[in-house]
Amino acid sequence: MKPKQSIPKELRYTVADFNREFPNDDACLECIKEQRWPNGVTQCVKCGVERKHHRVGNRTAYACQSCGNHIYPLAGTVFEKSTTSLKTWFYAMYLMGSTRCGISAKQIQRETGVTYKTAWRMFRQIRSLLAEGLQLEGSTVEMDEMFHGGTRRGHYWRERMTPVVGMVERSDKQRIGRVVARVAPDIKKQTLRRFAKEYILPKSVVFTDEHVGYDGLENQGYTHKRIRHTAKVYVTGDIHTNTIEGFWSTVKRGIGGVYHNVSAKYLQTYLDEYCFRYNRRDKGNLLFKAILEQVSQRAS
Ligand SMILES: [Zn+2]
Numbered sequence: 261m262k263p264k265q266s267i268p269k270e271l272r273y274t275v276a277d278f279n280r281e282f283p284n285d286d287a288c289l290e291c292i293k294e295q296r297w298p299n300g301v302t303q304c305v306k307c308g309v310e311r312k313h314h315r316v317g318n319r320t321a322y323a324c325q326s327c328g329n330h331i332y333p334l335a336g337t338v339f340e341k342s343t344t345s346l347k348t349w350f351y352a353m354y355l356m357g358s359t360r361c362g363i364s365a366k367q368i369q370r371e372t373g374v375t376y377k378t379a380w381r382m383f384r385q386i387r388s389l390l391a392e393g394l395q396l397e398g399s400t401v402e403m404d405e406m407f408h409g410g411t412r413r414g415h416y417w418r419e420r421m422t423p424v425v426g427m428v429e430r431s432d433k434q435r436i437g438r439v440v441a442r443v444a445p446d447i448k449k450q451t452l453r454r455f456a457k458e459y460i461l462p463k464s465v466v467f468t469d470e471h472v473g474y475d476g477l478e479n480q481g482y483t484h485k486r487i488r489h490t491a492k493v494y495v496t497g498d499i500h501t502n503t504i505e506g507f508w509s510t511v512k513r514g515i516g517g518v519y520h521n522v523s524a525k526y527l528q529t530y531l532d533e534y535c536f537r538y539n540r541r542d543k544g545n546l547l548f549k550a551i552l553e554q555v556s557q558r559a560s
Contacts, residue, residue: 271544278354278548288346289320293333295556304329336559338385348372350552352382357548361514362533387529389554390536394459398429398437401460402467403474404504405447408515408527422524423447424531425455428504438539439507441531443524447473453480467501507538 282288293300293313300322303310306329313322313331321330334340339349352368369379407421425444429437440459444451452473457480460466465483468474478484485499511534515522522530540550 267544271542271546273358273545273548275354275358278351282347282350285346286318288350289333290315291350291552292337292339292346292555293322295553296333296559297331302331305331337555338389338558339555342382344374344378344382348374349382349386352379353386353551354548356383356386357551358545361510361517362537384529386551387533389551389558391529391532392536392539394438394440394539395461396427396429396438396440396459396464397461398432399461399464400430400432400467401427401464402430402501402504403427403452403456403460404469404501404508405444405452405471405473406508406511408522409524422527424527425452426504426507427455427459428507430503436539436542437503439504439535441507441511441535443528443531447471449473449475453477456480456482467499469501507534510534510538 282291296302297313300312300314301310302313304313304324304327307324307327309324309326311325313324315321316323316330320334321332323330339346342349351372355363355368355371365376365380365383368374368383369376372379374382404426406424406426408424409421423444423446424441425447426439426441428439431437442455444455449472453476456466456477460482462481463483465485466477467485467487468477469487474484474486487499487501511531514534515530536550537547540547543550
């Protein structure tokens with residue numbers, strides 16, 4: 261039997277590491293400042309000089325060393341208008357980054373002691389940082405669809421469910437394969453073709469099942485290979501969609517187990533979180549740092 265894989269040492273980041281690096285709000289503010297202006301140096305908007313900016317008392321402001329003009333590292337970030345302490349925000353991000361399948365607002369409430377309303381707001385805002393606009397670059401891609409919500413009762417169950425289209429690159433020696441998952445209006449030919457065109461590089465090999473919506477992908481410049489699921493043939497050599505199906509089961513397990521009920525309205529943001537995790541699955545619990553980086557990257 262294979263021994264249970266543990267996180268390699270360099271990818272471990274324990275709660276003790278977290279508390280050492282971020283003991284208080286000041287340390288968190290300093291971190292955001294460093295992200296936005298490394299070493300605190302920025303060109304002053306007032307005097308135009310490139311200068312170091314120093315913290316102003318215990319305010320969330322830094323002042324230009326030359327003319328004293330103030331800058332605010334939290335401006336335009338998800339923290340800007342929040343009355344919740346930065347350390348609590350950071351801890352919530354740490355929790356989201358150190359669990360395998362995600363964490364619910366309820367768990368954030370329990371762990372941080374904020375109200376449920378606050379926890380839910382934080383949770384949504386942190387998750388909003390995780391959407392990435394990526395295009396797949398691998399030349400071997402599996403494409404598949406899944407359905408979310410509703411029940412399979414009655415004739416028209418598919419019409420009450422939300423379709424999701426997923427595309428995943430197969431990993432190779434150089435790098436791990438990444439995934440894109442999008443809520444779709446339907447799984448008709450035009451829709452699937454549009455998704456393929458948007459996310460998959462021309463000339464890639466695309467693996468799909470026999471669903472008619474994938475008909476004609478071969479005319480779009482792709483090498484199209486299909487699995488004959490209906491004939492109970494699931495794997496023929498490298499012709500399979502096991503990678504994307506593995507991703508779907510993680511999503512379903514997560515949404516069912518951690519998040520319970522997710523409405524169609526919020527489904528995309530949950531998918532974004534799962535994609536973000538999947539695309540950084542080689543980062544161990546340094547995933548927290550990847551989430552943290554998004555704060556300044558997404559600042560307006
Ligand atoms: Zn200045």
